[in-house]
Amino acid sequence: xxxxxxxxxxxxxRHIILPEVGGVGQMKLLDSKVLIIGAGGLGSPTAYYLxxxxxxxxxxxxxxxxxxxxxxxxxxxxxxxxxxxxxxxxKKTIQSLNPDVNVVTYNDKISSQNIMDLxxxxxYVLDGTDNFPTRYLINDACVLTGKTNxxxxxxxxxxxxxxxxxxxxxxxxCLYPEPPPPGxxxxxxxxxxxxxxxxxxxxxQAVETLKHILGIGDSMVGKLLIYDALKTEFRKLKLKKDKxxxxxxxxxxIKELIDYEQFCGFSS
Amino acid sequence: MAVKxxxxxxxxxxxxxxxxxxxxxxxxxxxxxxLESQFAGIKDRICEENGTPRRFINIYLNEEDxxxxxxxxxxxxxxxEVSIIPAIAGxxx
Numbered sequence: 001x002x003x004x005x006x007x008x009x010x011x012x013x014r015h016i017i018l019p020e021v022g023g024v025g026q027m028k029l030l031d032s033k034v035l036i037i038g039a040g041g042l043g044s045p046t047a048y049y050l051x052x053x054x055x056x057x058x059x060x061x062x063x064x065x066x067x068x069x070x071x072x073x074x075x076x077x078x079x080x081x082x083x084x085x086x087x088x089x090x091k092k093t094i095q096s097l098n099p100d101v102n103v104v105t106y107n108d109k110i111s112s113q114n115i116m117d118l119x120x121x122x123x124y125v126l127d128g129t130d131n132f133p134t135r136y137l138i139n140d141a142c143v144l145t146g147k148t149n150x151x152x153x154x155x156x157x158x159x160x161x162x163x164x165x166x167x168x169x170x171x172x173x174c175l176y177p178e179p180p181p182p183g184x185x186x187x188x189x190x191x192x193x194x195x196x197x198x199x200x201x202x203x204x205q206a207v208e209t210l211k212h213i214l215g216i217g218d219s220m221v222g223k224l225l226i227y228d229a230l231k232t233e234f235r236k237l238k239l240k241k242d243k244x245x246x247x248x249x250x251x252x253x254i255k256e257l258i259d260y261e262q263f264c265g266f267s268s
Numbered sequence: 269m270a271v272k273x274x275x276x277x278x279x280x281x282x283x284x285x286x287x288x289x290x291x292x293x294x295x296x297x298x299x300x301x302x303l304e305s306q307f308a309g310i311k312d313r314i315c316e317e318n319g320t321p322r323r324f325i326n327i328y329l330n331e332e333d334x335x336x337x338x339x340x341x342x343x344x345x346x347x348x349e350v351s352i353i354p355a356i357a358g359x360x361x
Binding site for chain 2: 129130131132135153154155156157158160175176177178179180224226228230231235236237238239240242
């Protein structure tokens with residue numbers, strides 16, 4: 001552990017004076033390594049706030065470029081960055097906000113071939129993706145590598161947040177053993193989404209990540225938070241580990257990563 | 269008895285855009301049949317042909333997943349709340 005600079009003491013002063021964070025907690029944040037998958041609706045606010053909070057290393061994975069239709073919710077990008085790689089755009093925004101953060105960009109489409117390498121060295125994985133094949137891949141890789149998966153998803157006016165950590169609770173497959181067949185469940189592009197909902201759910205992922213790193217408060221492991229923006233209502237449901245879970249149960253049938261695109265006909 | 273059923277966004281097209289409806293029945297399976305009589309086509313979206321919920325949809329009785337109770341045979345009582353929670357993928361686009 002190194003000492004804070006004067007500038008860091010000032011930058012993080014509102015954290016450091018919180019008894020639950022303090023200098024020790026702030027140092028934990030600076031030492032933490034978080035991988036954000038998707039620099040889109042959810043990834044924008046999570047990356048932005050985790051950077052502001054002083055999370056020391058942020059990995060950002062995205063293969064796409066900034067598009068005008070993204071800017072209704074993807075606040076880490078801007079109009080002048082249209083056409084720029086999202087990873088580069090996110091890195092620029094983060095570096096101008098907080099030079100303490102080491103931003104590592106991966107301009108890759110995530111697959112079974114590269115996910116294990118991408119995960120290397122990170123403690124936390126934030127799932128801000130938009131399709132089932134990638135969500136199942138992230139879940140399975142997290143279970144196999146023992147990483148904590150901070151999960152958020154949004155649709156129209158509704159969002160879901162939880163933490164999957166198979167070491168102490170359920171994983172995504174305990175909830176939903178396999179992805180839905182194509183066409184039965186819409187994605188955001190088909191269904192639309194209130195832009196600010198991405199901000200709320202993404203920031204809840206950021207809060208839960210910070211709490212987990214700091215070891216404070218109640219964990220979201222084993223709980224699913226559902227936010228309904230139209231009703232202005234939060235609900236919390238219980239999630240249980242499924243003893244028949246195909247990947248984290250006692251008799252797993254899935255022992256290697258699956259690229260669902262190949263046989264489900266999904267596009268991602 | 270009447271039970272409140274929460275309808276998720278992807279199924280609201282079938283319930284005239286209502287996010288909360290009332291269904292009658294003594295078990296979850298009864299509720300599904302009652303819902304179908306009110307909103308034709310909804311049961312097929314929630315259940316497999318044999319009446320069990322589809323694998324990408326979970327049904328909660330109050331805060332508990334019915335898979336860890338008695339599945340679709342779980343009894344319901346007045347004042348209970350049933351939630352239909354499908355997997356949703358969105359985030360990035």
